[in-house]
Amino acid sequence: MADTTKSEAAGLPQPVVEEVAFSRQGLTDIQKKVAGNRVELLLEYPTVYIVYDKEKPHAYQVYVGETNNIEQRTRQHLEDDPLRREDWRYLAESSASQLLVIGHPHFNKSLTLDIENNMMLYMSGVESVKKLNNRRENQQNKYYTFKEKDKIFSAIWRKLHNFDPELFPIEEVVRDSALFKASPFHTLTKEQDHARELILRRIQAALHVPQGHQLILVEGEAGSGKTVLLSSLFYQLWQLGEDKNYSEFNTANSYLLVNHNEQVKVYENIAAKLGMNTANVSKPTAFINNEQTAAGVDVVLVDEAHLLWTQGKQSYRGENQLDDILARAKVVVAVFDKKQILSREGYLTTNEIHKLEHHAKQQGNWIQFKQQLRMNASEATQTWLTSLIERHVVDPIPADSSYDLKIFDDPVALYQAIQAKAQSKEHGLSRMLATFDWPYKNKPPKDGQLYRVTVGKLSLPWNLQLKPAKQQRGRMKRLAWAEQDQTIGEVGSTFTIQGFDLNYSGVIIGPSVKYRDGHVVFDPKASQNQKATTRRTLANGEKVYVDKELLPNELNVLLTRGVNGLYIYAVDDALRAALLAAQS
Missing domain, CATH: 3.40.50.300 (P-loop containing nucleotide triphosphate hydrolases)
Known part of the structure; x- marks a missing residue:
């Protein structure tokens, strides 16, 4: 009933999804299980389909396809493809293989190709999918029903979630995956x-x-x-x-x-x-x-x-x-x-x-490339960040209904806010980050303690130190730093977060970034990042300090991770005061 309500609210009919055994008998079973025009949608109109097998716990092999004739295509997969491809031989011979057939009254060839491509995108971001079989990507340009694609896909995914929540997790969980974000199946601009x-x-x-x-x-x-x-x-x-x-x-x-x-x-x-x-x-x-x-x-x-x-x-x-x-x-x-x-x-x-x-x-x-695709921020908010990082000035923070930019005067409150975002299904992947202004080395301290970021009453370990729960170690080892459960208790650096997105990022701007005489200044003596603060030998043999360029770059990387929001605490009293004043 909940799905129907959402579909009606979107002004679109519901998709039809049916699951049968991936076998010659399976298609016959569809006709027995489904009545009326629903059978017609599945057997006589364009459809998207998924063949899958659960090889072992938490490990699926999946094929995604689309066709104008599901009966003919299924026979091809069962009889012809196994002679040429090992993946189809495995799926055809496995007694556990299932076939999901997806129909919709608005499906046409272009829309089914787009839904197939979107399904590949989502499947590539599902952790339990170990093998994803398809030999193409089918991004489509504009067509008659292209504006309906996202709403129809979400309705399909919700139905699929009811069939198997592990293979089809909640949509927001998939979208938070680093694999999803780096998938080759994104619709390109x-x-x-x-x-x-x-x-x-x-x-x-x-x-x-x-x-x-x-x-x-x-x-x-x-x-x-x-x-x-x-x-x-x-x-x-x-x-x-x-x-x-x-x-x-x-x-x-x-x-x-x-x-x-x-x-x-x-x-x-x-x-x-x-x-x-x-x-x-x-x-x-x-x-x-x-x-x-x-x-x-x-x-x-x-x-x-x-x-x-x-x-x-x-x-x-x-x-x-x-x-x-x-x-x-x-x-x-x-x-x-x-x-x-x-x-x-x-x-x-x-x-x-x-x-x-x-x-x-x-x-x-x-x-x-000139477009900004990560941050759901207005042009004014992006300009504010650019002014802070490159022009070294603190302008008034613009109002932005689409992006949550907030300055904190208490690091503990900042961490609590990021924890709340991380625990929320609505907001999802959120982590703490900081400039490299506290000691950290690849070798653990001799006293058995952890390298920590300590600000006032807040003290958290630097990244890559907390161990995942024993039963999750194998799984967590395969995930990027921010996706591992235990890292909500750590602080990330540029070395772990560069190249990745967060929904919300909580950034501690350490003592290497100060505010003096109306401008942001960078203090290499307060930084622990020797890769940025020690001298570089140029091609002509001259040894020079390059921290004036590298430390602002570090701040740039940290402040541009958050897709939906950025929370900031500055250690330097003057910088914190300037940021808080800019917020009011």
Whole structure:
């Protein structure tokens, strides 16, 4: 009854969903279980369908498809596909496999393709789905009923949740998943779609006719959709490599690199779920060390290219990771944001950044993203943040009905507010963050204690120290930091949160950020981030301090994580007073 009410409120009829065994008998059972025009919707009109099997507890194998003839398509999956594909052989032979058939009075070919694509997006974000089988992505442009897609999909998902809550969790839970947010099945904006098509054309041309080492540089600020573009490219390159009509593409010769442990984990999980080779997801140093042949690789995609090292470090003996990657690949696609360079090891001078951009522009390979896709904030709120971070001024905080920006004068109250958001089904994924102004090292303290962020009466451990409950350790190990249950009791840093979203972020601005003479100033002596505050040796041998650029970048990363809200507490008395005054 609740579903009917929601559907009526939306002015749309209810979807029809029926579940039967995935077998020859199953379709006959539909006719016995469903009466009237509901049978017609399922058997004679376009439908979306899901075939799934629960291989073991908390582990599903799923196929999502759409068809104009569910009876014919099911026979094909049961009789023909198992002869060619192992995944279908498993599903056809398993006695536990189920078939969910979804119909709707407003379904047409374009809408079912879009619903199928959206279903793949959601399934890629469901933790219990270990294998997701489909060989395409089907984003559609505008069509007659395209404005109804989201409402119809939500009504379908609610019905599916009633069939199996583990396979179809509450919608908000799925959307909070890092896998969902980095999924290749997101509907691309015009800006993203244009960039993807341009990049694919450039790659195809370079593989047909050698053109030297090609650098395609995609620039955009935090939240501009760079990761979704890269994920979509990675998946499409794999698809083309599987297609015999595109012989120039080799799935084994396309790599995705990222210099961020948490993001590597996300991409590996996506690749495993979609049946791609997880060995093609790597950190840059491992790739460079393993691929010694010049231009031996076709395509390398680099996420968070601003994290690449521009000097030697530990196991990396080179001088510039991007140069070394370019030497090993015919085409390198790098997404880059100069405002997110955080470490002296990845520092680039202004001239070096201009040289990098000029190199890409000369080849016609420079792409710039201008849209802000992460934060549901007004332009005025985004301008306020930019003024704080880049112009170092505290302007009056604008009213914004769509974004919850709040200044706190008590760190305990801030933490309690973030805990309440995290426990709310409505608000979901929320965590504490802080500037790197309290000690932290990779090795635990000798006294057995934890490295902590302590402000007044609030004292919380830094990230990556609390252990998950014993029965959840295997599961939590696979999740990004913010998604792990126990991390609501920790404080995240740029090193764990960069590249990820939160619904609400609670940011403690530490003593390295002060307010003096009407301006925000950065004090490297109050920072514990030696990667930002110690000197960097430039190419000409000169040793310089680069904290004036890196510390504002750290603040930029932290203040741009929250999708729906940002809560701030400033340790510096003058800065806190200025922020509170700006709020009133």
